Amino acid sequence: MKLGVFSDVHGNIEALRAVMAALRRAGATRFACCGDVVGYGPNPAEVVAEIQQLGAATVAGNHEWGVVGRLARGDFNAAAWSALCWTRTVLTASDRDWLGGLPPVVDIGPDRLVHAAPSDPGGWDYVISTARAGEELAGFGGRVCFAGHTHQPLAVARRNDGPAERLAPDQLVLEPGTRYFLNPGSVGQPRDGDPRAGCLLFDDAVGTVEFLRVEYDIAAVRDRMRRAGLPRTLADRLEVGR
Numbered sequence: 001m002k003l004g005v006f007s008d009v010h011g012n013i014e015a016l017r018a019v020m021a022a023l024r025r026a027g028a029t030r031f032a033c034c035g036d037v038v039g040y041g042p043n044p045a046e047v048v049a050e051i052q053q054l055g056a057a058t059v060a061g062n063h064e065w066g067v068v069g070r071l072a073r074g075d076f077n078a079a080a081w082s083a084l085c086w087t088r089t090v091l092t093a094s095d096r097d098w099l100g101g102l103p104p105v106v107d108i109g110p111d112r113l114v115h116a117a118p119s120d121p122g123g124w125d126y127v128i129s130t131a132r133a134g135e136e137l138a139g140f141g142g143r144v145c146f147a148g149h150t151h152q153p154l155a156v157a158r159r160n161d162g163p164a165e166r167l168a169p170d171q172l173v174l175e176p177g178t179r180y181f182l183n184p185g186s187v188g189q190p191r192d193g194d195p196r197a198g199c200l201l202f203d204d205a206v207g208t209v210e211f212l213r214v215e216y217d218i219a220a221v222r223d224r225m226r227r228a229g230l231p232r233t234l235a236d237r238l239e240v241g242r
C-alpha cells in the first residue's frame with residue numbers, strides 16, 4: 001500500500017489540499033504527518049479537520065507544544081510566537097485537545113514518524129546535515145525514519161555501520177540491510193528555495209520512495225494571512241520558499 005508522507009503543514013490548507021490531490025493521484029491510500037500541523041498559516045482549524053478526516057498517523061511538532069502551552073515564548077522567534085498566539089484564538093477546545101494529545105513518536109511496522117530527531121523527539125534539534133542524520137540512524141533500529149522540522153527535503157541512507165550517504169531527494173529504491181532518514185520537506189512553508197509544497201510517496205511493500213513538489217495558490221494564502229493580521233514576513237517567505 002502506498003503511504004503519503006508529509007510534514008509542517010503549518011495551517012496552510014491550500015497547500016495541504018494540493019498535496020492530498022497529488023498524493024491520491026499517485027496512488028496513496030494512507031497518510032502520515034510528521035507534525036507542525038499548525039503555526040504560521042491562516043487556516044489551522046481547517047488543517048486540523050482535514051488531517052483528522054484523512055485518519056493520518058500524526059506526531060506532535062514543536063508548534064503543537066507551543067499552541068497548548070508546553071513550550072514558552074522564549075522557544076520561538078517573534079513572528080512564530082505571534083502566529084501561535086493568533087492560532088490559539090481560532091482553534092476550538094477540541095482542536096487543542098487533539099493537538100495536545102498527539103504522541104511524539106509513531107511506529108508504522110518497521111518505519112517511524114517523528115517531528116525532529118528520533119534520539120530526542122522533544123528536544124527539537126534540526127537534523128539537517130548528512131552527519132547528524134547518520135548519527136540518528138546509528139541509534140535507530142527500524143527501516144525508515146520519517147522526520148520534518150527543517151522544512152527541507154532530505155534523504156540519508158546508512159548500510160549497517162557503514163558511512164552515512166546523502167541521496168538526492170527524488171526517486172529511491174530501498175535496499176535491504178539499510179536504514180533511511182527521510183524528510184519530505186514542508187507542505188505549508190518550504191525553506192529550500194522552492195516555494196512548491198513538498199511531500200513524498202512511500203510504497204512500503206516494494207520499498208520505493210518518490211519525493212514530490214506540488215504547486216498551490218500562494219497568493220490566496222498570502223491574502224488570507226494579511227487579512228488575519230499575521231506577520232508580513234511569514235507571508236513573504238511563501239513566495240520564495242525560504
Ligand code: ZN
Nearest residue numbers: 008036061149
Ligand atoms: Zn515546522
